[in-house]
Amino acid sequence: MTSVSAPTRAPRPAARRGRVDRRGWLFVAPFLVVFALVFLAPVAYAVWLSLFREQVFFGGTAFVGPANYVAVLRDAKFWESFLRMSLFLVVQVPVMLALALAAALAIDSARLHAAGFFRIVIFLPYAVPGVVAALMWGFLYGDDFGLAADLNGLLGREVVRPLSGDWVLASIGNVVTWEFVGYNMLILYSALKVVPADLYEAAAIDGAGAWRTIRSVKLPALRGALVVATIFSIIGSFQLFNEPNILRSLAPNAISTSYTPNMYAYNLSFGGQQYNYSATVAIVMGVITAVIAYVVQLRGTRKGA
Structure with a gap:
């Protein structure tokens, strides 16, 4: 009786050791160069400036x-x-995100007619440059002209004063909310569009209504998008500059040169020629913002939180 031997496998070629393929770096090199020039180099220069002080005498x-x-x-x-x-x-970001969430849920629902039109209308203010938006709202807020002045003239006394010391921060918050509700709405709406249809079908089989579906299906699916929108809003709040800086010409007594950290650093540098101290303010503010954003990210991505 003859036995049939199993076919032998061809020996694998020995792996080449000590040789690293670096061709992948050629593809990422353009990005690394641009990243180093526009991000790392300015940060390093700011840190370098912060370690020196100009001597007056x-x-x-x-x-x-x-x-x-x-x-x-x-x-x-x-x-x-x-x-x-x-x-x-603490005040403006929750209000803005709540409005963005309501708009995203309304547009995503099948009960809103002309949803595409409303999506464009809500997003349109984000396309307006911040400088133009601040100028436009400044004309509305003006005490001697615009909507506020017309209302005060109609009422016979100064009732509406958006640029007074007590209301100017809320007025700036209104401008920022008007600008960025559409941007955050688009982030949340995009997250809703990728929710699996199986979840909606399961909720319908269980007899869940519209509010129950929002609470049990849509809101959990929006958690990651809400974290991203919150982090972007935190960074944007601490970087606030255009709106108060432009409105300052209309309310110089209510908005000082140090009204926001960015305004303070800007006026120290370009107004007071204190470049070293201005760089230090920017570095400290950047570290604080990064720490707060990181804590929010950890808290938002933690399971069961």
């Missing part, structure tokens, strides 16, 4: 190490502007 600059950072942490104007933007964030 002797001329030139002197290395002071962390002295500028200590001065910023003791700067009352910096903390006043930071707390003002923190209050702005």
Whole structure:
């Protein structure tokens, strides 16, 4: 009886050791070069500037190490502007995201007629540049002209004063909300469009109504998008500059040069020629913003939170 031997496999070629294929770097090299020039280099230069201080009497600059950072942490104007933007964030961001969420849910529902039209209308303010939006709302807020002045003239006294010291922060919040509701709505609406249809079918089989579907299906699916929108809004709040800086010409007594951290750094640099201290303010504010955004990201992505 003859036995049939199993076919032998051809030996695999020995792997070439000690040789790394670096061709992939050629594809990412353009991005790395641009990233280094427009991000890493400015940040490194700002850090370098923050370690020096200009000498008034002797001329030139002197290395002071962390002295500028200590001065910023003791700067009352910096903390006043930071707390003002923190209050702005705590009030304006939830209102804006709630409006964006309501708009996204309404457009995603099958009960809203002309949903495409409303989507474009709500998103359209985001296409308006921030400078133009601030100028437009400034004409509406003006005490001597615009809608506010007309209402006060109709009522016979100054009732509506959007640019007064008590209302100017809320007025700026209204401008920012008008600008960015559509942007956040689009983020949330895009997340709703990728929810599997099986979840809606299962909810319908279980007898869930519209509100139950929103609470049990849509809102859990929007969690990641809400975290992203919240982080973007936090960064945008601490970077607030255009709106208060433009409205300052209409309300110089209510909006100071240090009204926001960005305005404070800008006026220190271009108004007071304090480039080193301005760079320090920017670095400190950037670190604080990054830490807060990171904490929000960890809290939002934690399961069961």
